[in-house]
Amino acid sequence: xxxxxxxxxxxxxxxxxxxxxxxxxxxxxxxxxxxxxxxxxxxxxxxxxxxxxxxxxxxxxxxxxxxxxxxxxxxxxxxxxxxxxxxxxxxxxxxxxxxxxxxxxxxxxxxxxxxxxxxxxxxxxxxxxxxxxxxxxxxxxxxxxxxxxxxxxxxxxxxxxxxxxxxxxxxxxxxxxxxxxxxxxxxxxxxxxxxxxxxxxxxxxxxxxxxxxxxxxxxxxxxxxxxxxxxxxxxxxxxxxxxxxxxxxxxxxxxxxxxxxxxxxxxxxxxxxxxxxxxxxxxxxxxxxxxxxxxxxxxxxxxxxxxxxxxxxxxxxxxxxxxxxxxxxxx
Numbered sequence: 323x324x325x326x327x328x329x330x331x332x333x334x335x336x337x338x339x340x341x342x343x344x345x346x347x348x349x350x351x352x353x354x355x356x357x358x359x360x361x362x363x364x365x366x367x368x369x370x371x372x373x374x375x376x377x378x379x380x381x382x383x384x385x386x387x388x389x390x391x392x393x394x395x396x397x398x399x400x401x402x403x404x405x406x407x408x409x410x411x412x413x414x415x416x417x418x419x420x421x422x423x424x425x426x427x428x429x430x431x432x433x434x435x436x437x438x439x440x441x442x443x444x445x446x447x448x449x450x451x452x453x454x455x456x457x458x459x460x461x462x463x464x465x466x467x468x469x470x471x472x473x474x475x476x477x478x479x480x481x482x483x484x485x486x487x488x489x490x491x492x493x494x495x496x497x498x499x500x501x502x503x504x505x506x507x508x509x510x511x512x513x514x515x516x517x518x519x520x521x522x523x524x525x526x527x528x529x530x531x532x533x534x535x536x537x538x539x540x541x542x543x544x545x546x547x548x549x550x551x552x553x554x555x556x557x558x559x560x561x562x563x564x565x566x567x568x569x570x571x572x573x574x575x576x577x578x579x580x581x582x583x584x585x586x587x588x589x590x591x592x593x594x595x596x597x598x599x600x601x602x603x604x605x606x607x608x609x610x611x612x613x614x615x616x617x618x619x620x621x622x623x624x625x626x627x628x629x630x631x632x633x634x635x636x637x638x639x640x641x642x643x644x645x646x647x648x649x650x651x652x653x
Contacts, residue, residue: 323354323487326478330463334431340424340432342416343386345379346526347495349435350386351484355388356433356495359545363433366423368595371573372403379496417590421468430471436461437476437484439512442529446511452459452496452571454595455543456580459536467590471651477570480526543574547581559628563634564620567605575602586604586627587615610634 341356341363342351354361367378367383380396387394397419404411424432434626441460448457462577465472488495504510509612518524554562560582579602580592592598593614601613610619619626619634626636 323358324476327355327568328359329473331356331361331475334433334487335343335359336362337430337431338364338429339433339473340366340420340429342366342368342420343383343385344368344433344498345496346435346498347484347488348437348440348476348481350493352433353386353390353392354491354648355487357392362392364427364429366397366420366432367394368419368554370399370412370416372399372408372412373499374570375496380463382494382496396482397423397627417467417574421470424470425468431473432470433473433475435476436474437479437481437528438530439481441477441650442515442526443508445529445533450507452595454473454576455536455540455576456592457595458533462537464484473602478530493585547574547577548577551581551585551612552580555582555585559626559632560584561624561626564605564623566647567625568601574601578606582627583614583616583618586629587613588629589614606630 335502339361339476341353342592343353343365344367353363353365365387367380369380379423383396384396397416399412399415401415423431444460444548445458449459451457461477462472463474463477486491501509501512504513515526518529519526541552549568550559554560562648567578570578572644576598577593580598583589583598583601584592593601600625601611601618604611605618605620605625608620608622610617612618616627617632617634619636621636624636626634628634
């Protein structure tokens with residue numbers, strides 16, 4: 323068993339948890355390691371009803387849980403499937419079902435089996451998009467989605483080690499044919515990533531080190547951003563002078579804007595960097611537009627961000643804000 327995994331997972335040893343298990347090698351190995359440590363998670367499996375093998379995978383996960391003496395819950399994604407953006411829609415549906423179940427069962431920690439190869443692929447995909455610090459720092463070992471702590475204990479473990487463990491111990495796992503379909507960007511990167519090391523001498527471990535360094539910068543940035551944002555959030559909206567964004571270095575202004583939109587719009591991720599750049603440019607003059615399920619308006623020197631569909635009268639928001647401050651002073 324990997325020592326980095328062991329060192330990391332100890333902090334969750336006394337916490338009720340769930341673990342997402344697809345039936346692939348990553349999540350199956352994670353499940354066996356957790357069982358070996360006697361952590362007794364509840365296993366959550368989502369049948370997306372997209373492939374012929376999906377039912378067999380669900381039955382295998384259930385049978386494995388019986389063998390290991392662990393509880394198991396299987397979900398079925400029976401909604402109409404979109405013709406575009408299927409991967410993103412399936413991911414959102416999967417997380418929604420699992421996090422809803424966690425809330426209903428008083429479990430605040432959900433383990434998922436993203437590993438080091440996934441981390442490097444995410445970094446390279448975001449590099450291709452021209453992402454900033456947030457995108458290039460890739461996945462966090464601990465993050466939050468819909469109020470549930472998402473934990474990735476395998477981010478420092480390579481897939482080859484997981485395969486080796488399962489093969490040496492006679493543990494069955496499934497391979498998703500979508501993992502070999504090069505119409506997906508992630509698969510193209512997976513099939514050609516070796517060229518970075520073979521042709522340029524850029525090893526996987528050096529990429530992971532870069533991600534770690536970027537994550538440290540992101541965490542430091544996040545701490546300062548959270549403190550600043552608290553000062554201009556009021557009852558589900560933000561109202562602030564333009565100097566709040568434009569007196570800061572551009573990178574800080576972009577991060578402030580992205581975090582505000584994510585917080586007010588309720589998305590799990592902030593808008594992409596090019597969208598934030600366009601939004602910041604618009605806000606240099608009077609405007610009104612939508613982004614990330616928010617309506618954003620500038621009038622004179624004030625900027626208002628509200629949930630999409632909410633009225634955007636800055637005058638009324640100012641009047642409400644004065645009342646709130648007066649009540650606070652009186653109390």
